[in-house]
Amino acid sequence: MKPVQIKICGITNLEDVRVCLETEVDMIGLNFYPRSLRYIEPRQVPAIRLAIGRRAEVVGVFVDASSDEVRRLARHFDIASVQLHGNYSPEECAELAREFRVIRALPLTAEFRPEDAAAFRGCDVLLDAAYEELHGGGGERCDWNKARATSGYARFSLLAGGLTPANVGDALRAVHPDAVDVCSGVEREPGVKDHTLITQFVFAARGAATSGRQRTLCKRQME
Numbered sequence: 001m002k003p004v005q006i007k008i009c010g011i012t013n014l015e016d017v018r019v020c021l022e023t024e025v026d027m028i029g030l031n032f033y034p035r036s037l038r039y040i041e042p043r044q045v046p047a048i049r050l051a052i053g054r055r056a057e058v059v060g061v062f063v064d065a066s067s068d069e070v071r072r073l074a075r076h077f078d079i080a081s082v083q084l085h086g087n088y089s090p091e092e093c094a095e096l097a098r099e100f101r102v103i104r105a106l107p108l109t110a111e112f113r114p115e116d117a118a119a120f121r122g123c124d125v126l127l128d129a130a131y132e133e134l135h136g137g138g139g140e141r142c143d144w145n146k147a148r149a150t151s152g153y154a155r156f157s158l159l160a161g162g163l164t165p166a167n168v169g170d171a172l173r174a175v176h177p178d179a180v181d182v183c184s185g186v187e188r189e190p191g192v193k194d195h196t197l198i199t200q201f202v203f204a205a206r207g208a209a210t211s212g213r214q215r216t217l218c219k220r221q222m223e
Helices: 014-022 042-052 067-076 090-096 114-119 144-153 168-175 194-223
Strands: 005-008 027-031 055-065 081-084 100-109 124-130 157-159 179-182 187-189
Touching: 005 194, 014 042, 014 194, 027 042, 027 179, 055 067, 067 081, 067 090, 081 090, 081 187, 090 100, 114 168, 124 144, 144 157, 157 168, 168 179, 168 194
Parallel strands: 005 027, 005 179, 027 055, 055 081, 081 100, 100 124, 124 157, 157 179
Antiparallel strands: none
């Protein structure tokens, strides 16, 4: 199994940032959607952004914000990666991708076809469960079979949706994404992380990837 990157999303305070950095996660998500339970006030961002520095990739999460609003906030807070939920066309995403790393969130609805991901060329894709009102963070597991099929159409895929320390290993083995994205699965309450669960999640994800590589190596040595 290839090395897996880990994203912890919905970070709202410095203590949670500290644990993310101590466990060496790859990406930290800051939610700029005002209706989210994990919305981060702009006045809180500078201290968090400074604490993260370059030790992890900061991802700004947006839902149906205009391209101008995405640019304004991302530039202001020195955020090079933007995660887009809602009604963003392939053309809008391609335009933003000229300036930022764009992670296009795709809810795996019953109507969604894996090949739909191919429309977002030049973008990475986040594969998530489908919610009627929420845009992620609801703890619902997505269709892993469909997620695995969709990953084949993406240059880089992130798996989200109901991941926890208990199931992330199974998810990695079933889907083989490039990264896993967790939010509610490591929380005490919305916007407040459980530090033990973060540590357990990172350990489980890294362990699953390492054991997968070891099994592949052993198989090659026996051939």
